Amino acid sequence: MISPLRTPSMRHARLSAVGAYRPRRVVSNAEICTRIDSTEEWIESRSGIRSRRFAAPDETLPAMAEAAAGAALTEAGVAPERIGAVVLASMSNLVQTPPLAATVAHRVGAVAAGAFDLSGACAGFCHALAVAGDMVRAGSAEHVLVVAVERMTDIVDPADRSIAFLFADGAGAVMVGPSDRPGLGPVVRGAHGDMAAALRMTGSWADFRADPSGLPPVMRMDGRRIFRWAVDEVAPAAQRALDLAGVRPENLAAFVPHQANTRIIDLMVQRLELPDSVAVARDLVTAGNTSAASIPLALHGLRDAGAARSGEPALLVGFGAGLTYAAQVVLLP
Known part of the structure; x- marks a missing residue:
């Protein structure tokens, strides 16, 4: 007779903290108009955007991700070694391997965490959050750090009038942990x-x-x-x-x-x-x-x-x- 597998009992999950990193440099519509044939008024009327942030050379994907993740960790009050997994979403990482999540996990001290990247483009954070919630509910991780980071300026043609004014850079992170009541609805x-x-x-x-x-x-x-x-x-x-x-x-x-x-x-x-x-x-x-x-x-x-x-x-x-x-x-x- 084959004995049944042991599986953790289902539990609830919730967001326990949120962190962010915004690049230092603010770029106005006026500056964008020096690169493309447009006006400040047209950009704002078409997109709603008045300004955006562009990352400097030292504001790399790992650096911005680490800053946002560190802020979420501090707010959650969770020791890094208690993180079971780091899930990272990005569409602008120019390096396919190793996964950026592994670098971020190391930088924040989550030495016992599994780490992997998720490619979902602009929906990436929501997909990663859903995965993290499932992990916590199933008991495969007690705490999961979800990070989303982009340097869109690396993959956008600055002379492309149709999108050059839209995209920008930055990073955000949330901590997902156990809860005594549902904190994440069905995806x-x-x-x-x-x-x-x-x-x-x-x-x-x-x-x-x-x-x-x-x-x-x-x-x-x-x-x-x-x-x-x-x-x-x-x-x-x-x-x-x-x-x-x-x-x-x-x-x-x-x-x-x-x-x-x-x-x-x-x-x-x-x-x-x-x-x-x-x-x-x-x-x-x-x-x-x-x-x-x-x-x-x-x-x-x-x-x-x-x-x-x-x-x-x-x-x-x-x-x-x-x-x-x-x-x-x-x-x-």
């Missing part, structure tokens, strides 16, 4: 691989090394196509996340979508029929679109501004290249 995921060409990398590093006279691989985006998809497909997914969590729109304290574009955010607010009492994150006004890092950065900004309190419910929605999305309701740390 709603989806992927539309038939629309992969709407947001993609061009070329390859091998081709660029063979002929360095051209541009290195950079992002190209069909903004209109993604705009329609986000409103038509992602907004209903956000509603499903609310329904599965048993939370009505009027009971939300905050709505924290991926910081892609204020017009997308405003239309999602309308589709979800969110009342004025819900704090809506619009961190991109001064941070730009930081891809995977945008939601934890916006979450940190809302919390520090006092717009939402610890323990209140917030709807998180990530969406981007793939095209892929993930949404869930969480209790704020």
Whole structure:
């Protein structure tokens, strides 16, 4: 007779802390207009962005990730050696191996942690958060450090008028740990691989090394196509996340979508029929679109501004290249 396997009993998980790192350099729309044929007014009207942060040479992906992760660790009051795993989301890491998560785990002293990277583009943080919650609930890790970090300026063509004004740099991190009550709602995921060409990398590093006279691989985006998809497909997914969590729109304290574009955010607010009492994150006004890092950065900004309190419910929605999305309701740390 084969004896049954022992498995940890299921438990609840929650966000216990959030940390952030914003690069020192603030870049205005006026400065962006020195590189592309545009105006400050056009950029703000199309995106809502007034300024953004660009990382300096010393503000590397590991350095920014370490700073955000360290802030989350300090706030959580969790000793690094108690971290069971570090899950890192990024779409701008130019080094495929070793995983950046392993470097970050070492830098913050999480010497006993497993560490791996997750590639989910602008939805990466929400996918990583869902994985972390599952790990804690299943008992495979007591505490999981989720980090999202981007240097989008490394993969965006500064002369591309369609996206050069959108993307920026930064890092955010959260700690996920055990809880005596549910703190992370069910995740709603989806992927539309038939629309992969709407947001993609061009070329390859091998081709660029063979002929360095051209541009290195950079992002190209069909903004209109993604705009329609986000409103038509992602907004209903956000509603499903609310329904599965048993939370009505009027009971939300905050709505924290991926910081892609204020017009997308405003239309999602309308589709979800969110009342004025819900704090809506619009961190991109001064941070730009930081891809995977945008939601934890916006979450940190809302919390520090006092717009939402610890323990209140917030709807998180990530969406981007793939095209892929993930949404869930969480209790704020």
